[in-house]
Amino acid sequence: MPELVVENIKKSFHGTTVLEDIDFTVADGEFFTLLGPSGCGKSTTLSCVAGLETPDSGTIRVGDQVFFDGTPRHTVPPEGRNLGLVFQSYALWPHMTIADNLALPLKLRKVPKAEQRRLIDDALTKVDMVHLRDRYPHQLSGGQQQRVALARGIVYSPGVLLLDEPLSNLDAKMRNQARLWLKGLQREVGITTVYVTHDQVEAMSLSDRIAVFMHGRLQQVGTPTEIYETPATPEVAGFIGRCNLLEGRVDSAEEGSVQVQLGTTGQRLKVTGTGSAGTSATVGLRSERITLTDRVDAPHDGGVNVLRARIEQCSYTGARFEYELSLGDLRVHAESPIQHTGREINLLIRPDDCLLYPETV
Numbered sequence: 001m002p003e004l005v006v007e008n009i010k011k012s013f014h015g016t017t018v019l020e021d022i023d024f025t026v027a028d029g030e031f032f033t034l035l036g037p038s039g040c041g042k043s044t045t046l047s048c049v050a051g052l053e054t055p056d057s058g059t060i061r062v063g064d065q066v067f068f069d070g071t072p073r074h075t076v077p078p079e080g081r082n083l084g085l086v087f088q089s090y091a092l093w094p095h096m097t098i099a100d101n102l103a104l105p106l107k108l109r110k111v112p113k114a115e116q117r118r119l120i121d122d123a124l125t126k127v128d129m130v131h132l133r134d135r136y137p138h139q140l141s142g143g144q145q146q147r148v149a150l151a152r153g154i155v156y157s158p159g160v161l162l163l164d165e166p167l168s169n170l171d172a173k174m175r176n177q178a179r180l181w182l183k184g185l186q187r188e189v190g191i192t193t194v195y196v197t198h199d200q201v202e203a204m205s206l207s208d209r210i211a212v213f214m215h216g217r218l219q220q221v222g223t224p225t226e227i228y229e230t231p232a233t234p235e236v237a238g239f240i241g242r243c244n245l246l247e248g249r250v251d252s253a254e255e256g257s258v259q260v261q262l263g264t265t266g267q268r269l270k271v272t273g274t275g276s277a278g279t280s281a282t283v284g285l286r287s288e289r290i291t292l293t294d295r296v297d298a299p300h301d302g303g304v305n306v307l308r309a310r311i312e313q314c315s316y317t318g319a320r321f322e323y324e325l326s327l328g329d330l331r332v333h334a335e336s337p338i339q340h341t342g343r344e345i346n347l348l349i350r351p352d353d354c355l356l357y358p359e360t361v
């Protein structure tokens, strides 16, 4: 199947820009996720691809077929794009059986009756629902309805599958199961998929690559590992996982590392990266990369930083203890399998575990 290419999409509503220079390519068979906080423009981007919204400018194409290039001649209506669409609301017709719900897009495409039955049973088998083909939607659970909606999205073998938060109506446990199942289905069918979610765990576990949106702009496109390990901006670092963002000033710089004075604490942190002495910087520090120790003689082992912090709060979450700490004017969140009862504690931090974001002017 050809790739989906989105180039320089801009979109505004009533004079307010909601998408700015959106650019990405989704490869054949790839599971590609648009991730970001509420209102950042994910659904609008998906709607532009689907043809439900018209961008102000830019290009959208699948292989050689141009869906949109800013000219009326190349604005293909949604029904001409051969895309599979599944939304948060399953949008099944309540007065039709499951099989009839799936037949609808096939009838629209004038598929012969005998072929319809084969395709419907094929799609329902893929989602493990063929035994319920003659039921009505209200006779199914939410999870089952969501499977039917997915089956309807793939029954006519679309070129690309577009999914907008399809799991968000499910409870947490079903959502986990549905995630595993959805990933298996996508692999089996091998269909190029664009998935919208604001749930970073969902994005990380499902996707081949993720596009992180903030305020209508793409901040970063990368594999889940790239996005987590090397977030392009402090905003991405803060959105994915639990990351402390500590403001400071570069004290000194040497080959491949800098010393950052944190806030007004007077404490210094050696960080891998480059920066210029005297400039401001933000240091990203993931909670789980901080080691807490009660030992006062904590080793300066191979350049590991040792910071002294005050324990403000400790909460037990079952699997671990979570700590709210203060380093002077800075607040740090950390976690540990051990309960530390003192007022103060040492934080061991490897320079390689710090993400350095020098101030850009």
Ligand SMILES: Nc1ncnc2c1ncn2[C@@H]1O[C@H](COP(=O)(O)OP(=O)(O)OP(=O)(O)O)[C@@H](O)[C@H]1O
Residues within 6 Å of the ligand: 013, 014, 018, 036, 037, 038, 039, 040, 041, 042, 043, 044, 045, 198
């Ligand atoms: N039809 C519309 N008219 C006016 N503004 C709109 C319209 N559709 C979306 N917007 C605005 O565009 C921005 C992006 O909305 P969009 O639905 O794409 O965000 P999102 O990232 O998908 O958010 P969510 O996760 O909450 O669905 C928001 O500020 C929204 O209010």
